[in-house]
Structures are given as C-alpha cells and as structure tokens.
Amino acid sequence: MKVFVVGCGGWGMALSMLLDSNGHDVTSWSFFEEECRMLRENRGNEKLLPGVKLPESIEITNDLTGAKDADIVLMAVPSFAVHSTAENLSKIVPEGRVIVNVGKGLDRDNGYCRFSETIKRATNGKNPIVALTGPTHAEEVSRGILTAILAASESREAAEIVQEAFMNERFRVYTSPDIIGAELGGCFKNIIALAAGICDGIGLGDNSKAALMTRGLSEIARLGVALGGQSDTFAGLSGVGDLIVTCTSMHSRNRRAGIKIGQGMSADQAMKEVGAVVEGYYATEAGYMLAQKAGIEMPITTAMYELLYNGRDVNECVRMLMSRPKKNELENSFDLWKK
Numbered sequence: 001m002k003v004f005v006v007g008c009g010g011w012g013m014a015l016s017m018l019l020d021s022n023g024h025d026v027t028s029w030s031f032f033e034e035e036c037r038m039l040r041e042n043r044g045n046e047k048l049l050p051g052v053k054l055p056e057s058i059e060i061t062n063d064l065t066g067a068k069d070a071d072i073v074l075m076a077v078p079s080f081a082v083h084s085t086a087e088n089l090s091k092i093v094p095e096g097r098v099i100v101n102v103g104k105g106l107d108r109d110n111g112y113c114r115f116s117e118t119i120k121r122a123t124n125g126k127n128p129i130v131a132l133t134g135p136t137h138a139e140e141v142s143r144g145i146l147t148a149i150l151a152a153s154e155s156r157e158a159a160e161i162v163q164e165a166f167m168n169e170r171f172r173v174y175t176s177p178d179i180i181g182a183e184l185g186g187c188f189k190n191i192i193a194l195a196a197g198i199c200d201g202i203g204l205g206d207n208s209k210a211a212l213m214t215r216g217l218s219e220i221a222r223l224g225v226a227l228g229g230q231s232d233t234f235a236g237l238s239g240v241g242d243l244i245v246t247c248t249s250m251h252s253r254n255r256r257a258g259i260k261i262g263q264g265m266s267a268d269q270a271m272k273e274v275g276a277v278v279e280g281y282y283a284t285e286a287g288y289m290l291a292q293k294a295g296i297e298m299p300i301t302t303a304m305y306e307l308l309y310n311g312r313d314v315n316e317c318v319r320m321l322m323s324r325p326k327k328n329e330l331e332n333s334f335d336l337w338k339k
Helices: 010-021 032-041 066-069 079-090 115-122 156-166 179-201 208-227 229-234 237-248 253-262 266-274 279-294 297-310 314-323 334-338
Strands: 001-007 025-029 059-061 072-075 099-100 129-133 149-153 171-176
Touching: 001 010, 001 066, 010 066, 010 072, 025 066, 032 059, 032 149, 066 079, 072 079, 072 156, 079 099, 079 115, 099 115, 099 156, 115 129, 115 179, 129 156, 129 208, 129 237, 149 156, 149 179, 149 237, 156 171, 171 179, 179 208, 179 229, 179 237, 179 253, 179 279, 179 297, 208 229, 208 237, 208 279, 208 297, 237 253, 253 266, 253 279, 279 297, 297 314, 314 334
Parallel strands: 001 025, 001 072, 025 059, 072 099, 099 129, 149 171
Antiparallel strands: 129 149
16 A cells, blocks of 8 residues: 655654555655755654654655555644645545544634644545544654554544554554544643643642543533534543643653743743644634633633733632632532432
C-alpha cells in the first residue's frame, strides 16, 4: 500500500516510521525544501525526536503532487494549516482515496468546526475521512513503545482500512463510528492538560490534579454530547485516555506550557519557550465559545478563558472554581435518592 504523509513534524515522522515498518511504501512531505534536505541528509530531526532515525526506504519530498498515487493520505500538519492543506490536496487526491487526519483542534476560521468537517468541505465530500486520535506521543511511537489509538470515521470501510494499515503488535488500533466525539475529545482535553500544567506550576498536589482531570472530563463530555458526540467515546481512548497522557507526561506541550504559566509567565511567553504549537490555548477559546453558544456549563474552561484571554490572576481562578455553589456529582441523582 502507498501512503503519502503530509507533514514532517514529530508525529508525521513517527507515523511514517510505523507505516514503513508495516511494509508500506511511504513518502513524507514537507512544505520546506530546507527541512527536506536536512531529513534526507541526517535522516532525523534531533530537536523533535532526538536519537530517532528515519529508514532510507522512506522518501522525503516537497512535491505535494505525489499524493495522487497514494492509497492513503495522512495529514499531520499544525492546526492552522489544516484548511489550506486540505484545499491543496483536493486538487490532487483522487475521489475515494482515504484521508487520515491526526491533528487535534478545531477550525477557528470556520466557526470552530471539526477538522474532518473542514477537510470534507475542502474536498467536496469526495474522500472518506478518518480521525486517528488517542493517547499518543510521537516520542514513544517512534521508539516502538506499546500504544493504542482510535480510528474514527463515518465510513466503516475507511476506518477498517486505516486499522489494517497502521496496526501491528506494538501499535493497536480500534475503530469507531463516532468521529464527532473522537475529534472533540482530542481537542478539548488540551484545555485540561494546560490547566494540569498550571496546577504543577503553582505547586498544587496530586489530589488537585486528580480533581481537575475528573471534573474536566465531565465538562468535556457534557459539551461533546451536546455537539453530537456519544458519551461512551469520552470514556475511551480519545477521551479519558488522551486526557491522562497529556495531563501527566512531560512530552505534552500543553502541560509544559501550563507549568510555565503557573510559574508566572504570560501565555505568549510560555508558548515561545515551549517552541511549538500549544493547542490548549486555542482549544480554550473554542471550548468557551461553543459552550456559550450551546448553553453548557464548563467552569474549568471558563476559568481558563478568564486566565488566558482576560488576564485574570491564576490564584483568583482557583478560588473561583473551589468556591462555586454546592453541586451533586451525578446529574439527576436526587431522583435515585427519592426511590
């Protein structure tokens, strides 16, 4: 099978290596000729994946037209480039070929729509789209560390094609028809991961982070279901699984940026220090705006929005969360007590 990987970042490199190890014919594309030259010469990027080398069998190119011959086109580009990349691919990729997206975010320029919607619109619905998402760090996938992930799509056939292409004894792929819940879980967990880093930065404890993660998952699921996702999805790999890995790992850009914000840096400074896109910053705005529109209560997201976009003090945000009116953990559980 021929696979064309659009994006030579850490995640694009890791998945290129995985697909190559599965015996596929892999081409990896970068927009930058200089990056292509560096990867051809060094077969790696020490800044993104130190010590990891791309096999010689993976072709490196900056010619996007090669995507026309691929059975699967994998998009591994930053969130800001998803729309423009999809438009470019729409002129190249034949009808019916599977497009896989691994980006975790929402399209701000198009009403905070999901990336699969952006890609579907750009390609006029002629290609089945799969969201490949879950608790995965490129640093570990590139080294063959055991991983499980979700392939979600409206098309069962497309999801199973991706499952077959990517899965091996070290990389287990599950399928799901709930692409809405999968994409929203992958996006909104970044808000909570950024908040988890802030917890670390201001010196809060394990109890604090556990509470944050649990209540964060609750509000993510509440909004996700209101937007069309299935509740069970948020208890799976793209929900609680991705939440755990991004809130607890130092591989997580969101957590690292959060630590710096908790230690007193501005959000802009923290993102510059991390040196890569911090999706939680943008996911906070998207989550807050969508929650307002849907009439969904999201106290942690609201507190993060106040901190990141309105300059509210971090300790004031913590007090705001802890002093909220008394609540019952389970909705409608008073009805059970009446019985």
